[in-house]
Ligand SMILES: [Zn+2]
């Protein structure tokens with residue numbers, strides 16, 4: 001263990017094998033203590049798109065480069081058993097093919113039996129935080145449901161709760177961004193880290209009000225429609241809600257792959 005490290009993991013990471021493809025991985029902790037599997041060797045940053053770069057500091061893995069010409073990369077970017085979530089370029093594609101060949105050889109010789117692919121249920125899918133942090137009207141809130149499952153709270157003419165989602169194809173959507181976790185509080189300091197936030201801050205004021213009232217576009221303009229449920233927003237507190245902090249954005253093009 002590194003003497004100055006807040007991590008209890010070994011500084012060198014713990015070597016293991018990917019359960020899906022059998023290739024070697026190094027397991028590290030992130031700043032929020034969730035594990036991440038990194039490809040065991042460093043790569044030159046010129047071969048790695050910026051959003052895929054990770055670096056290690058005092059035994060902790062951070063999702064960006066550290067300015068040196070070398071970086072680490074999540075195994076999930078290269079794992080031949082997973083759908084690539086981003087355009088990775090010819091160098092990483094070649095590396096991924098090498099890993100695929102090794103998986104094939106291990107499987108053919110019976111040295112490795114792949115685990116069934118991970119199931120992504122709507123609530124826990126890799127692309128979909130079960131309780132995302134949403135920013136609107138200059139505040140952050142912890143949502144009760146994944147963004148696309150946040151449901152209108154209004155009562156319909158038939159006295160049922162409206163089934164429409166707040167996120168509507170006819171309206172501008174928010175954007176996932178990596179933003180600082182927020183102010184430090186009292187004695188407790190959070191690791192200096194970026195977190196994924198579903199940001200609605202660039203939407204018109206009326207749209208942000210609609211989101212906070214948790215109404216579909218139709219009920220946002222229906223006068224006198226009663227609400228059948230309370231809006232499910234909880235003011236976000238980085239310490240209380242640390243378990244819900246995600247350090248990578250769940251958008252495919254952003255390439256920040258969530259490991260399991
Ligand atoms: Zn793999």
Ligand SMILES: [Zn+2]
Nearest residue numbers: 152162216219
């Ligand atoms: Zn509605």
